[in-house]
Ligand SMILES: Nc1ncnc2c1ncn2[C@@H]1O[C@H](COP(=O)(O)OP(=O)(O)OP(=O)(O)O)[C@@H](O)[C@H]1O
Ligand SMILES: [Mg+2]
């Protein structure tokens with residue numbers, strides 16, 4: 216398996232983008248009813264499908280044989296966009312083109328539209344543009360020349376100036392839920408003819424925290440044998456032991472996890488689990504759910520979770536107090552069990 220999985224399995228059609236059903240529905244419907252804005256903002260979690268969707272949209276806007284909003288993927292236009300050889304579609308990485316001059320160049324460029332083609336400018340990492348660059352772009356975002364669509368992509372929309380935000384049609388890319396990530400991993404593993412158990416897929420999905428790209432890259436690493444062993448089950452036991460104030464079991468499990476993870480990472484991961492347990496109390500689905508029988512409502516004592524969380528933050532600070540991280544970890548775990 217020499218190819219990079221995330222590239223090999225990059226969706227080519229809207230229907231292949233997973234875990235973003237509402238957003239995709241909105242985009243396709245806007246496209247079909249001609250209500251798509253000239254300036255769009257795709258924001259949300261890293262590795263959740265923003266660039267992928269922007270490219271599909273660029274194809275859809277240019278496709279010669281579009282069917283129910285989906286680009287055909289076969290026409291000259293689709294094919295050239297796929298390989299990045301279509302002059303109508305430009306992708307600019309704002310992180311390395313932050314200045315006013317770069318923006319002026321973009322604006323200058325889109326004036327020369329190619330007949331019969333829909334210009335699409337994909338501005339990746341849009342929050343990295345300088346303030347001046349944004350100001351230079353404002354007028355164009357408000358009223359791009361006809362036949363031009365701007366798609367701004369960002370993981371950090373709060374860093375965009377309000378005047379930019381207000382000029383864009385906004386589409387949110389949410390964290391992909393862990394069940395969807397798990398199923399996608401299982402499907403891809405099957406296509407690749409590799410063994411991946413439900414449990415392994417689950418644990419990878421858990422670590423990916425909403426990013427399918429992260430999940431795929433961990434899967435890739437684990438398939439090439441270059442990965443730490445699966446610890447999600449151990450964390451489940453550990454959290455249970457702490458919750459039940461069973462220090463003996465907790466220390467035991469921590470000892471096992473420590474063979475593959477650093478002491479600080481263990482405390483940070485515990486923070487995350489307590490956080491998830493707290494969210495479960497409000498009915499939100501979190502990765503913790505995977506470890507309980509379906510249909511069961513998970514009610515934890517919120518005060519206890521809060522204090523466990525606070526304690527973890529304390530313990531994290533203790534790592535700076537002494538170079539002996541094993542002592543901090545073990546004493547910390549005992550403290551969590553008190
Ligand atoms: N919603 C999704 N459905 C299917 N595959 C996805 C999805 N999100 C991410 N992927 C996979 O992860 C890869 C990277 O996704 P993409 O580049 O679209 O993420 P992104 O949101 O633009 O991330 P970043 O914020 O880091 O730029 C894709 O090639 C694909 O394999
Ligand atoms: Mg991207």
Ligand SMILES: [Zn+2]
Nearest residue numbers: 278287290293
């Ligand atoms: Zn096409």
